[in-house]
Amino acid sequence: MSDVTDAPPSRSIGRLTSEGAQELAPRSATPPQVLQEESGAVLRLAEGHVLDIEDLDFEVREDETMIINMGPQHPSTHGVLRLMLELQGENILRSKPVIGYLHTGMEKTAEELMYIQGSTNVTRMDYLSPFFNELAYSLAVERLLDVEIPPRATWIRMLMCELNRVTSHLVSIATMGAELGATTVMIVGFRERELILAFFEKVTGLRMNHNYIRPGGVAADLPDGWRDDVRAICDTMDKRLDEYNTFVAQQPLFHQRLSGVGAITAEQAIALGASGPILRSTGVPADLRRDLPCLAYDSVDFDVIVGSAGDCWDRFLIRLNEIRESIHIARQILDLLPTGDYRVQDRKVTPPPRSRIDESMEALIHHFKLFTEGFRVPAGETYVPIESPRGELGCYLVSEGANKPYRLHIRGPSFTNLQALPPMLRGGLIADAVPVIASIDPVMGDVDR
Amino acid sequence: MTLATVPYWGQTLIKVLLVLIAVPTATALIVQTFLFKVMAHMQSRLGPMEAGPHGSLQLMADGGKFLQKELIAPARADKKVFVLAPVIVLISTFMLYVVIPIGPGAIGEDLDTGIFFALAVSSLSVIGILAAGWASANKFSLIGGLRAAGQLIAYELPLVLAVVGVVMMAGTLSLQGIIHAQTHFHLFGTDLVAPFALPQFVGFVLFLIAAQAELTQTPFDMPIAESELVAGYQTEYSGLLFLFFYIGEFGTAFGLSAIAATLFLGGWWVPFYHPTGLWGDLFGFGVLFAKTMGIAFLIFWIRFTYPRFREDQLQAFAWKVLIPVALVNVLATAVFKVVIG
Numbered sequence: 080m081s082d083v084t085d086a087p088p089s090r091s092i093g094r095l096t097s098e099g100a101q102e103l104a105p106r107s108a109t110p111p112q113v114l115q116e117e118s119g120a121v122l123r124l125a126e127g128h129v130l131d132i133e134d135l136d137f138e139v140r141e142d143e144t145m146i147i148n149m150g151p152q153h154p155s156t157h158g159v160l161r162l163m164l165e166l167q168g169e170n171i172l173r174s175k176p177v178i179g180y181l182h183t184g185m186e187k188t189a190e191e192l193m194y195i196q197g198s199t200n201v202t203r204m205d206y207l208s209p210f211f212n213e214l215a216y217s218l219a220v221e222r223l224l225d226v227e228i229p230p231r232a233t234w235i236r237m238l239m240c241e242l243n244r245v246t247s248h249l250v251s252i253a254t255m256g257a258e259l260g261a262t263t264v265m266i267v268g269f270r271e272r273e274l275i276l277a278f279f280e281k282v283t284g285l286r287m288n289h290n291y292i293r294p295g296g297v298a299a300d301l302p303d304g305w306r307d308d309v310r311a312i313c314d315t316m317d318k319r320l321d322e323y324n325t326f327v328a329q330q331p332l333f334h335q336r337l338s339g340v341g342a343i344t345a346e347q348a349i350a351l352g353a354s355g356p357i358l359r360s361t362g363v364p365a366d367l368r369r370d371l372p373c374l375a376y377d378s379v380d381f382d383v384i385v386g387s388a389g390d391c392w393d394r395f396l397i398r399l400n401e402i403r404e405s406i407h408i409a410r411q412i413l414d415l416l417p418t419g420d421y422r423v424q425d426r427k428v429t430p431p432p433r434s435r436i437d438e439s440m441e442a443l444i445h446h447f448k449l450f451t452e453g454f455r456v457p458a459g460e461t462y463v464p465i466e467s468p469r470g471e472l473g474c475y476l477v478s479e480g481a482n483k484p485y486r487l488h489i490r491g492p493s494f495t496n497l498q499a500l501p502p503m504l505r506g507g508l509i510a511d512a513v514p515v516i517a518s519i520d521p522v523m524g525d526v527d528r
Numbered sequence: 529m530t531l532a533t534v535p536y537w538g539q540t541l542i543k544v545l546l547v548l549i550a551v552p553t554a555t556a557l558i559v560q561t562f563l564f565k566v567m568a569h570m571q572s573r574l575g576p577m578e579a580g581p582h583g584s585l586q587l588m589a590d591g592g593k594f595l596q597k598e599l600i601a602p603a604r605a606d607k608k609v610f611v612l613a614p615v616i617v618l619i620s621t622f623m624l625y626v627v628i629p630i631g632p633g634a635i636g637e638d639l640d641t642g643i644f645f646a647l648a649v650s651s652l653s654v655i656g657i658l659a660a661g662w663a664s665a666n667k668f669s670l671i672g673g674l675r676a677a678g679q680l681i682a683y684e685l686p687l688v689l690a691v692v693g694v695v696m697m698a699g700t701l702s703l704q705g706i707i708h709a710q711t712h713f714h715l716f717g718t719d720l721v722a723p724f725a726l727p728q729f730v731g732f733v734l735f736l737i738a739a740q741a742e743l744t745q746t747p748f749d750m751p752i753a754e755s756e757l758v759a760g761y762q763t764e765y766s767g768l769l770f771l772f773f774y775i776g777e778f779g780t781a782f783g784l785s786a787i788a789a790t791l792f793l794g795g796w797w798v799p800f801y802h803p804t805g806l807w808g809d810l811f812g813f814g815v816l817f818a819k820t821m822g823i824a825f826l827i828f829w830i831r832f833t834y835p836r837f838r839e840d841q842l843q844a845f846a847w848k849v850l851i852p853v854a855l856v857n858v859l860a861t862a863v864f865k866v867v868i869g
Contacts, residue, residue: 154758259755259835259836260746261746262832263571266573330834332834332835335837335838336835336841508840510753510756511838
């Protein structure tokens with residue numbers, strides 16, 4: 080690794096912009112304290128869990144390491160994640176995820192938007208599971224407002240969320256295929272997702288950023304013929320899932336590439352705040368749908384898929400099987416969906432129907448007030464966690480009684496899950512880095528917000 | 529007028545021109561057929577459809593695009609080596625085509641050591657790849673180049689050992705000689721004439737696997753591994769120089785498929801119909817082309833189906849599985865040769 084590769088182009092850039100603590104300095108220039116912190120990610124591991132920097136099962140030769148920068152423009156860092164890696168040959172000694180390249184200040188924007196506008200904003204955060212963002216936000220607002228939404232709205236929300244979980248997991252499986260060079264798996268995953276996105280478009284008018292789940296219910300009732308569509312989706316997915324089983328899950332090369340790669344223990348996962356498939360893959364049966372049921376999850380039957388090894392293979396299989404469970408829930412919703420209103424009839428929260436505006440002065444005033452001033456939410460604060468495809472998606476909302484939130488904070492599962500990346504990568508090969516990122520399934524919009 | 533009446537320099541010129549035409553044409557065929565269309569249809573999509581009927585002229589558009597692009601070398605690159613590297617890869621591909629027999633009387637040069645020459649020149653490309661990786665002054669390129677070197681050396685052995693079985697059965701290194709040996713080979717002393725793919729089935733499979741790795745096609749595409757190394761040793765290349773690597777990769781894919789067809793499927797020969805003269809050569813060319821495309825289909829089918837090996841798995845597969853099996857195959861061939869005669 081002579082003068083050709085050790086040339087530090089970053090030094091000239093560094094004079095112009097300060098990259099601060101983002102840079103990964105060579106081992107010799109890094110104090111031991113920092114080295115130790117890096118190995119424990121942003122160091123949320125308890126003292127005893129801090130990884131020993133010398134515990135790798137190969138000899139570290141200080142003068143033969145190379146620092147390599149993956150991203151933010153790299154084909155497979157899932158958007159704009161940037162990864163600094165210290166390599167010895169092909170082995171990863173240290174790694175540092177650098178985030179912030181997609182930071183658009185959405186939480187700050189939320190403070191400037193009325194509650195009624197808020198869901199258009201939050202839906203753009205985790206862009207692969209927009210319904211979950213809207214749901215967490217709407218549930219938080221509803222809790223502060225103390226309104227009870229009609230059961231049909233609850234069940235419609237559940238249906239859309241479960242289908243959204245399927246599309247999100249399909250993207251995860253597809254990208255995992257792409258990372259491993261199996262282009263067919265990638266295409267197949269996106270093909271099936273298209274089917275469900277077409278249904279979303281029919282219901283909400285959009286393929287993503289739906290703004291469909293709003294405080295007070297949902298934006299519109301399900302369209303005619305939705306049962307046939309959902310049934311067709313369920314039938315197709317059941318058939319295709321069997322295909323995936325032979326095509327992916329029983330494919331020996333997939334198993335070889337993923338099993339034992341990026342393994343963490345349950346203690347590590349909990350200490351690092353991981354949730355969702357990453358926590359479940361370590362054997363912890365944590366699923367907020369079961370532990371803290373919102374919506375009507377306590378009246379449908381589903382299994383929580385739990386792994387044991389905590390490696391990429393388990394995380395991959397958990398997602399694959401969660402698709403099956405979600406389809407199972409969607410089928411039950413087909414039978415159980417109650418009739419009634421799709422949003423509360425409280426005119427202080429939801430606008431009157433268009434036809435009423437021509438007839439009723441009161442409706443016109445409500446409509447006008449709602450879209451100019453919005454509704455006021457009683458002072459208070461709340462935190463609503465839900466189980467998004469990536470883990471615990473929480474919405475922390477503080478109101479001072481105005482028509483805008485005082486503070487909105489989203490606990491993004493991708494952000495906390497990303498903390499588990501350095502312990503997963505340590506000691507592995509650079510070829511494993513990419514599937515490990517894919518197995519965490521981070522959405523950068525959810526990380527940076 | 530036949531070719532024999534043309535003076536030597538004229539013959540050479542014609543052959544060089546033919547090879548210069550054959551390699552890009554073969555590349556275009558492989559890319560258009562497999563990469564664009566077969567892959568697309570296997571993956572429930574259409575592939576390029578706009579340029580020409582069913583997208584058949586897409587490569588013209590792509591080729592034109594490559595030619596227009598600016599050649600950019602990184603500031604720290606070793607410029608001479610950077611430009612030379614893809615040329616070395618390309619030359620290795622061109623030389624491979626010289627010894628492929630396309631008919632009873634049609635061959636670039638019927639060397640006595642034909643197959644030896646083919647394997648030797650096909651492994652020249654590793655020099656170009658390593659040079660590209662080093663000269664690019666890019667860490668991804670360097671890792672890619674080193675991976676390629678390790679992989680090509682590891683899979684060279686099973687490739688050669690798989691050929692050894694065929695050579696022992698044929699008793700010659702000449703590719704025409706190997707085809708003639710197959711026309712006279714009788715399976716287990718019966719009247720059944722069979723190409724070497726049957727008695728050397730293990731060798732055939734070994735050859736295909738090793739060829740897959742030599743061509744760095746998935747599941748052996750670690751050196752390029754676009755999801756990790758961006759594009760491996762090709763990362764910094766653009767325009768014409770990138771096109772050279774491209775032709776090198778897919779032109780060699782066609783060349784190695786043709787070699788496999790010659791070694792194991794009897795090349796231009798088919799049973800029961802043996803035309804001679806010019807028609808014989810043309811017919812032989814058609815037969816060889818069909819067999820080659822069949823083998824290329826196998827290679828690309830596997831490419832589209834499998835994820836890629838990791839570096840350690842890839843090396844372990846070569847050294848712990850392929851090479852021992854190849855050695856046993858050579859031994860078994862020797863025993864049979866002595867016992868059956």
